[in-house]
Amino acid sequence: MSSAQPDTRERILTGAWTLLEEGGGRGVRMADVARQAGLSRQAVYLHFPSRAELLIATTRYIDAVKDVEGRLAECRAAVGGFARMEAFIRAWCAYIPEVHGVCGALLAMRDSDAEAAAAWDDRMDALREGCAAVVRDLAADGSLRADLDGEAATDLLWTLVSVRNWEHLTGDRGWSQERYVAAMVMMARRVLCDL
Amino acid sequence: MSSAQPDTRERILTGAWTLLEEGGGRGVRMADVARQAGLSRQAVYLHFPSRAELLIATTRYIDAVKDVEGRLAECRAAVGGFARMEAFIRAWCAYIPEVHGVCGALLAMRDSDAEAAAAWDDRMDALREGCAAVVRDLAADGSLRADLDGEAATDLLWTLVSVRNWEHLTGDRGWSQERYVAAMVMMARRVLCDL
């Protein structure tokens, strides 16, 4: 509990984070994480029961360090439904590249590991809740298109700003982050709002 | 070459196809494919050198049987840029659920297998070429929004109709196929065209 060891658990987490980010989330094995943290492979299992739990803990760690919650909550400072939506999209889309590595690793495990799937779905539910709030603000404003109900609008916004779409555009198609963000704001406006 | 054996290779391909579709692409092992085809695991390796190549051959087989090329080409029968875009989206989006299983398996291997990655990228390039044709037609029509250049419009359309987005909406969010297709058409129109 005291500072005897310089927090091995945290060293593992930051090590995993580093490797995940530099490798784009690909091919990071338990042995790699251990080496990065200056530990034996088995020592990692002393702190995290499985690779899935290590990845999940790593995302939580990053979320805490980078304060996603706070950054997304700040959007409520923006005045007006449309301004809030833009702020939300900017905040989330700026966050994606910072966590892309872990997301990739977690997503890759989604098919084979129930825990990883649940953790990912949780994360996505939280994002969807943010989208729902944005849509509510648009509706309160009268800026939400009349032929869209709230659920549908939420799902569409949530789909637009998905990590996969970020990968598609910035990764596969080489878009810059600014260009990507601008496109997302534009698409969200055109799809959800009039004009 | 003759019809001595009822085409073992094809039996493997259809077996793989069946398993991939019913399992959503998850957890289909070489041994499963072999059992499905009524063969020993090793016999499968007599016909396909690796799992990646089996998956690739399976996608090609499905593409041939279902005639994607033809279905996408038919869109050119539609008159006018917008009608062609709608036909293209409908054709492609109707195809996704039919190949979703193989796509999932191939996508899952993308990170770990260079061959699988190349095969997938090839497929996506072909889709992008279709999107580019649609965008050219829109532009010829004057229906493409003025502030979008062709490349950007192509990338956006290609992103909208990605397999991942189909999974997001129909899988995670439970949208029906019709609702999904309608949404894609609507989004493409609002993003790429005026009004």
Place this chain on the structure above:
DNA sequence: AGTGTAAATTGACACGATGTCAAATATGGC
């Protein structure tokens, strides 16, 4: 000092999946 406790190391091993290999064993054509 000495003892106890927690953290970490070492090395071995089981498991599941892919992929390889060699030696049998059908099967059908001539």
Place this chain on the structure above:
DNA sequence: GCCATATTTGACATCGTGTCAATTTACACT
């Protein structure tokens, strides 16, 4: 009956995850 080809059988290498037990290191307390 003989040959070629397809298939089977069973063994094995490899890689990554996860488990286990015995040992060592290091610090904390009295």
